[in-house]
Amino acid sequence: MAEEVILLDTWVSPFGMRARIALAEKGIKHEHREEDLGNKSDLLLKMNPIHKTIPVLIHNGKPVCESNNIVQYLDEVWPDKSPLLPSDPYLRGQARFWADFVDRKVFDAGRKVWATKGEEQKSLMEEFIGHLKTLEAELDGKLYFGGEKMGYVDVTMVPIYSWFHAYEVSGNFSFESHCPKLVAWAERCMQHDSVSKALPSPEKVYQYVLQLRKRLGIE
Amino acid sequence: MAEVVLLDFWGSPFGMRARIALAEKGVKYEYKEEHLLTGKKTPLLLETNPVHKKIPVLIHNGKPISESLVIVQYIEDAWSDTAPLLPADPYGRSQARFWADFVDKKIYDQGKKIWANKAGEVQEAGKKELIESLKLLEGELGEKPFFGGETIGYVDVALVPFYTWFYSFETIGNFSIQAECPKLIEWVKRCLERESVSKSLVDPEKVYVDLILVLKKMYGYE
Numbered sequence: 001m002a003e004e005v006i007l008l009d010t011w012v013s014p015f016g017m018r019a020r021i022a023l024a025e026k027g028i029k030h031e032h033r034e035e036d037l038g039n040k041s042d043l044l045l046k047m048n049p050i051h052k053t054i055p056v057l058i059h060n061g062k063p064v065c066e067s068n069n070i071v072q073y074l075d076e077v078w079p080d081k082s083p084l085l086p087s088d089p090y091l092r093g094q095a096r097f098w099a100d101f102v103d104r105k106v107f108d109a110g111r112k113v114w115a116t117k118g119e120e121q122k123s124l125m126e127e128f129i130g131h132l133k134t135l136e137a138e139l140d141g142k143l144y145f146g147g148e149k150m151g152y153v154d155v156t157m158v159p160i161y162s163w164f165h166a167y168e169v170s171g172n173f174s175f176e177s178h179c180p181k182l183v184a185w186a187e188r189c190m191q192h193d194s195v196s197k198a199l200p201s202p203e204k205v206y207q208y209v210l211q212l213r214k215r216l217g218i219e
Numbered sequence: 220m221a222e223v224v225l226l227d228f229w230g231s232p233f234g235m236r237a238r239i240a241l242a243e244k245g246v247k248y249e250y251k252e253e254h255l256l257t258g259k260k261t262p263l264l265l266e267t268n269p270v271h272k273k274i275p276v277l278i279h280n281g282k283p284i285s286e287s288l289v290i291v292q293y294i295e296d297a298w299s300d301t302a303p304l305l306p307a308d309p310y311g312r313s314q315a316r317f318w319a320d321f322v323d324k325k326i327y328d329q330g331k332k333i334w335a336n337k338a339g340e341v342q343e344a345g346k347k348e349l350i351e352s353l354k355l356l357e358g359e360l361g362e363k364p365f366f367g368g369e370t371i372g373y374v375d376v377a378l379v380p381f382y383t384w385f386y387s388f389e390t391i392g393n394f395s396i397q398a399e400c401p402k403l404i405e406w407v408k409r410c411l412e413r414e415s416v417s418k419s420l421v422d423p424e425k426v427y428v429d430l431i432l433v434l435k436k437m438y439g440y441e
Contacts, residue, residue, distance in 0.1 A: 059310075062310055064313045073312070076309035089293055089297040093289055093292070096293075097286055100289060101270065
């Protein structure tokens with residue numbers, strides 16, 4: 001039977017990028033559909049009635065929601081090419097722990113930065129950088145979080161790299177000076193087509209952020 | 220150190236998840252209480268979970284795993300030959316992970332709006348949101364005896380510990396979860412018939428008196 005794989009997504013979403021990278025790593029043919037979050041499609045609302053967010057993977061008509069969940073699902077259905085989670089239970093546990101850290105700490109702090117300004121924003125930026133340093137320490141000389149090859153944590157984390165330029169311009173600092181090893185890791189990931197094609201241009205993301213902050217009435 | 224150690228706190232729904240999973244798999248372990256209400260964390264906790272400094276932490280042959288759902292999945296992987304908590308098919312697994320993640324995203328925070336506030340807007344919002352979330356979960360349960368189907372599974376383990384905090388929510392918020400979500404309470408009772416659950420869950424009234432009221436005083440949530 002022919003596999004039908006559709007990804008509902010938006011170009012700027014780091015969560016969507018995770019799914020894009022995993023699909024590309026595994027060479028899975030799929031249809032990519034761009035959603036307008038200001039005018040959500042009937043399909044999106046039907047496939048993700050609970051959260052109404054992207055990304056949503058629709059595999060042979062059945063939806064899988066939540067980006068990390070999608071990545072794990074792809075890894076289980078297409079295990080042979082580019083396995084993302086290790087087979088050893090302890091290492092799997094560690095990978096899940098760090099993917100959860102990326103979600104609940106890194107991405108969460110990163111997101112809140114855009115909704116604030118002044119002292120509050122400065123303090124959130126510091127928190128964000130603190131979490132990046134924790135991750136950098138976990139990398140600990142490895143090429144990737146997955147070891148010799150990119151793995152689950154790499155896929156979960158690297159999308160935020162497309163937003164680094166926006167953070168640097170807004171906050172007037174450089175990530176290189178705070179976490180050079182993490183920046184080097186991100187650039188290493190960007191050598192992979194699966195990553196460089198999934199991430200939008202940093203300048204485009206920065207323009208998006210400027211519009212977002214205008215819409216939120218912050219600037 | 221024993222082969223399997225669980226650093227935990229008696230009243231934590233997150234700790235209870237690990238307790239249930241270990242019991243389901245018949246794993247013998249040493250339970251170590253962290254006395255969180257004293258404000259002091261043991262060196263062992265700080266050493267085994269330096270990132271979050273929180274319980275539960277499972278230590279298996281000296282190697283630590285943190286975050287309750289990560290722990291439950293680890294227990295599932297490490298003792299894979301008995302009492303599977305996740306279905307074998309990838310789609311079923313993704314559904315289980317989705318709903319456990321839903322529980323994680325909603326229940327604790329919505330419950331906290333109720334117990335950590337006086338009667339008012341925030342508490343009312345918490346009550347409304349919690350009931351909405353529980354009704355969605357009831358919908359997902361449908362006619363099945365458990366979220367896992369015929370026996371308890373990952374979502375059952377993720378959710379049922381919060382039952383021990385329902386009495387506190389209801390008493391402080393002056394409402395009845397049973398009245399709004401009777402099918403969910405029936406599901407709780409079915410879960411409690413399993414020893415793995417009844418031995419892992421603590422008395423809801425003890426949670427109210429010895430934990431929630433104490434926390435309210437400690438943090439000035441009155």
